[in-house]
Amino acid sequence: MILTVTANAALDITYGIPELRVHASHRVRQVWQRAGGKGINLASAAAAMGCEVVVAGCAGGQTGTQIEHDLDRRGLPRHLSPLRGESRRTVTIVDESGDATVFNEPGALQDTGVVDALVTDVTHLLDSRPPRVLALCGSLPTGMDGHCYRRIVEIAESRGIPVVLDATGAPLTDALPARPDVVKPNRSELATTTGQQTMSDGVASLRDAGARTVVVSDGAAGIHLFPEDGGHLHAFLDHTLSGNPTGAGDAAAAAVCxxxxxxxxxxxxxxxAIAWSAAAVLQPTAGEVDPADVERLLASVHLKEFS
Amino acid sequence: MILTVTANAALDITYGIPELRVHASHRVRQVWQRAGGKGINLASAAAAMGCEVVVAGCAGGQTGTQIEHDLDRRGLPRHLSPLRGESRRTVTIVDESGDATVFNEPGALQDTGVVDALVTDVTHLLDSRPPRVLALCGSLPTGMDGHCYRRIVEIAESRGIPVVLDATGAPLTDALPARPDVVKPNRSELATTTGQQTMSDGVASLRDAGARTVVVSDGAAGIHLFPEDGGHLHAFLDHTLSGNPTGAGDAAAAAVCxxxxxxxxxxxxxxxAIAWSAAAVLQPTAGEVDPADVERLLASVHLKEFS
Structure with missing residues (x-):
């Protein structure tokens, strides 16, 4: 079983309109609403590929209830911890060009009590029904510091449960001293987080701070894997895909798990990881993967190994 | 007591951002969320001016619960009838220019069962605690036809309770044969609804269809009142105001009630009506009026009477 933790889960609202005009009033044609956040997308993609999953993280207020209802509707088992105030929402406007205009709510300010409750609840899950993999995903709510993820990594590692950490910035670097098994930034997140220009310097910087296996996704250029015991693998698809890249990184993380x-x-x-993330690009919504697409796309993956 | 009915109540979400850029991602700085819809704004303005009010209408789903919570927070007594599916939301983006970009959800499709439930619930309110005025406000949810308001007007008139109808298009014209005491379109709604170019032709057209007293608001140019027994009054403010005109018409309707x-x-x-609506312009949020502003503005109202 894969347990994912999304500390900053969101309600993702998407509006379809013909054309976005600044300072005009728009009649929305289509409304989509889903529970979102990297760990939820990861669990959803893994479940679509036949994995057993459980979703943890934080949710609060009426928006939290809407997140829970959507997880129930999608059949994703959940154990969400309380958040102070309302969970954040994202509103995405998609026009007929297919491009998106996005508004991200800041979310309510949290305190240490919320972190403690999340750590306690995740620890209980690790003990009562130990997962084979734990994935810690995405940003932290405003006011929650990166030690939240570090504490959970320490607890999982002490129980021998491997941890995949898919975060960027402080939530990533603050957790590295606890030595998560895999970290999975994308290339620009790696550069921003480490301040290093090249991928190898960025990976070396994460390693110095405690990282073990490092997976770096690079959009259409593929994914790089730097195993803990040395070496470098690079995989990519032999053709380009058009579609919706939102959630492709989460599908790659699902494959890693x-x-x-x-x-x-x-x-x-x-x-x-290449086939799952490419299959996610073919879906209109983050967190969805068609196993038939994965099967077909696996034949188009090229792999290079460097010593 | 003033009873208002908002069949198509909404959850109004407002986001403050520095600048709206099409096809970009925005970090929202401020989030405001309120129960909205003309009858709710009317009741809120009337309550601010010391009137006793009750809010009726329809609400459904988690969004309906959010509407109810906000009414409770604002101390507005409510008796909302069930809606099929979720209540609609509006998302308004306000940037530093102060101008707004608005997205209106279509709302879920309703059926006659929902209309029957609303009519039954409002009838029960009229009988159990008869209001001094009933206001029917705003659009109808998708799939609810205008006979909803006509049925309620008939029931109220049969009990001798005066009705103010603040609607436009079919919800207005469909209800006119039941002879509501006051209808209150704004000038452009009057033209659109009647197809008449001049105000007097528009008023005559509404009268032919059953209207009695007609109140026509015309923005900064003031408000016209055409009493049922003939004549024409025009009032306006002797200076222009800058502010937020959203909800100003609802405050005028509150003064009429x-x-x-x-x-x-x-x-x-x-x-x-002039002073209340002008006071509403001075408030950042629809449904708010400061009685001190009303007191002061009343001295600046000019009134003309035509025979």
């Missing part, structure tokens, strides 16, 4: 859960080789895990 | 409740003359009612 599934690979750890299944004891796959680094090469197989990386091939799956 | 308060005037009927208090048995004011047409001239006093019209002066109050």
């Amino acid at each position: 599934a690979g750890i859960d299944g004891g796959w080789s680094s090469a197989d895990l990386l091939r799956a | 308060a005037g009927i409740d208090g048995g004011w003359s047409s001239a006093d009612l019209l002066r109050a």
Whole structure:
């Protein structure tokens, strides 16, 4: 079972309109609403690929209830901890060009009590029904410091449960001293977080701080995997895809978790990460993957190994 | 007591951002969230001016719960009837220019069962605690036809309860044969609804269809009142105001209701309508009025009477 933690889960609202005009009034044609956040997308993609998953994280207020209802509707088992105030929402306006204009709410300010409750609840889940992999995903609510993820990594590692950390900035660097098994920034997040220009310098910087295996996604250029024991694998698709890249990184993280859960080789895990994330691009909504697309796309993955 | 009915109540979400850029991602700085809709704004303004009010209408789903919570927070007594699916939301983006970009959700499709429930619930309110004035306000949810308001007007008139109808298009014209005491379109709504170019032709057209007293608001140019027994009064402010005109028409309707409740003359009612709506312009949020502003503005109202 894969347990994902989304500390900053959101309600993602998407409006379809013909054209966005600044300072005009718009009649919305279509409304979509889903529970969102990287760990929820990861769990959703993994579930679509047949993995057993549980969703943890934080939710609060009426918006939190809407997040919970959507997880129930989608059949994703959940154990969400309380948040102070309302969960944040995102509003995305998609016009007929297919491009998106996004508004991200800041979310309510949290305190240490909320962190303590999340750590306690996740610890209880790790003990009562130990997952094969724990994924810590995405940003932290305003006022929650990065030690939240570090504490959870320490607790999971002490129980021998492998941790995948898919975060950027302080939530990533603050947790590195606890030595998570895998960190998965994308290329621009790696550069921003470490301040290093090249990928190898960025990876070295994360390693110095405590990282073990590092997976770096790079959009259409593929995904790089730097195993803890040395080396460098690079996989990519032999053709470009058009579609919706939102959630593609989360599908890659889902494949990483599934690979750890299944004891796959680094090469197989990386091939799956390419195929799952490419399959996610073909779906209109984040967190969805069609296993038939994954099957077909696996044949188009190229893999290079560097020593 | 003033009873208002808002069949198409909404949750109004407002985001403050520095600048709206099409196809960009925005970090929202401020989030405001309120129960909205013309009848709720009317009741809120009337309550601020010391009137006793009750809010009726329809609300559904989690969004309906959010509307109810906000009414409770604001101390506005409510008796909302169930809606199929979720209540609609509006999202308004206000940037530093002060101008607004608005997205209106269509709302869920309703059926006759929802209309019947609303009519039954409002009838029960009219019988159990008869208001001095009933205000029917705003648009109808998708799938609810205008006979909803007509049925309620008939029931109120049969009990001798005066009705103010603040609606436009079909919800207005469909209800006119039931002869509501006052209809209150704004000037452009009057033209759109009747297809008439001049105000007097528009008023005559409404009268032919069953209207009695007609009140036409015309923005900064003031408000016209055409009493059922003939004549024409025009009131306006002797200076222009800058501010937020959203909800100004609802504050004018609140003054009309308060005037009927208090048995004011047409001239006093019209002066109050100008002062209340001008005071609403000075507030950042619809449904708010400062009685001190009203007191001060009343001295600046000019009134003309035509025979």
